[in-house]
Amino acid sequence: MTKILFRPTLLVITVVLVSAIASAQSADSAKPSASDGSKLIYADFQNLENGRPVSKQGGATRLNAYSQNPANPPHYRGLEKSDPPAPAPARVTDADTAAAFEYELRIPNEWAGVSIEIFGHPEQDGKLVPDDVSAYKFITMRLFAKGPQSIKLELITRGHGYNLESGYPVAYFKVSPGFNTYKMKLSDFSQPSWATPLDFKRDVLMKLTSITVGVSCDKCKLESGTVVVDNIAFEK
Numbered sequence: 001m002t003k004i005l006f007r008p009t010l011l012v013i014t015v016v017l018v019s020a021i022a023s024a025q026s027a028d029s030a031k032p033s034a035s036d037g038s039k040l041i042y043a044d045f046q047n048l049e050n051g052r053p054v055s056k057q058g059g060a061t062r063l064n065a066y067s068q069n070p071a072n073p074p075h076y077r078g079l080e081k082s083d084p085p086a087p088a089p090a091r092v093t094d095a096d097t098a099a100a101f102e103y104e105l106r107i108p109n110e111w112a113g114v115s116i117e118i119f120g121h122p123e124q125d126g127k128l129v130p131d132d133v134s135a136y137k138f139i140t141m142r143l144f145a146k147g148p149q150s151i152k153l154e155l156i157t158r159g160h161g162y163n164l165e166s167g168y169p170v171a172y173f174k175v176s177p178g179f180n181t182y183k184m185k186l187s188d189f190s191q192p193s194w195a196t197p198l199d200f201k202r203d204v205l206m207k208l209t210s211i212t213v214g215v216s217c218d219k220c221k222l223e224s225g226t227v228v229v230d231n232i233a234f235e236k
């Protein structure tokens with residue numbers, strides 16, 4: 001693996017993570033494991049390409065930001081000088097790397113957000129390559145967040161029948177202190193009421209091209225923080 005340089009702020013996060021893991025080693029698997037029949041490891045961020053974290057199968061990652069008020073978009077920091085913007089690799093232990101970003105949500109904004117988008121596979125012939133995750137019941141991940149109350153997840157399909165600008169199935173979970181494993185039921189994901197309706201299994205789960213993990217706000221208040229994510233998997 002290439003040598004990873006950390007900015008001072010991420011270094012602090014790394015130290016926090018290491019101590020969180022040391023105190024909870026037995027309660028939580030810190031080791032990335034392999035995919036098997038009951039589990040599909042989607043992204044453990046153990047590999048980098050040009051310094052950018054990639055998914056388990058080598059799919060790209062990028063940072064997305066959006067806002068209702070174009071004059072006050074969110075600010076964010078990931079991997080320095082990356083284009084398109086990428087999350088920063090963050091060292092959890094000597095042998096374990098996660099993906100991280102810092103953010104600031106600004107006002108006034110009716111809605112805004114920043115997320116890491118993780119593609120399952122590298123593009124082939126300029127096309128996104130889907131995963132069929134319809135056999136799984138849960139999505140799991142380890143996550144550390146300082147700043148947000150909750151994390152927004154999104155399941156996305158593009159180029160395989162549908163290309164929505166927005167309105168893909170979303171789910172939210174509440175953040176607890178520390179670097180914890182979270183487990184969400186896939187059946188808890190739903191589209192916003194205004195979105196073009198998709199068949200969740202046929203159009204999304206069977207043709208999943210990327211997922212996002214991020215922060216968001218409605219009727220936004222000033223908020224800043226850090227998100228570190230690792231070991232994203234689908235489980236039966």
Ligand SMILES: [Ca+2]
Nearest residue numbers: 044096097230
């Ligand atoms: Ca990892």
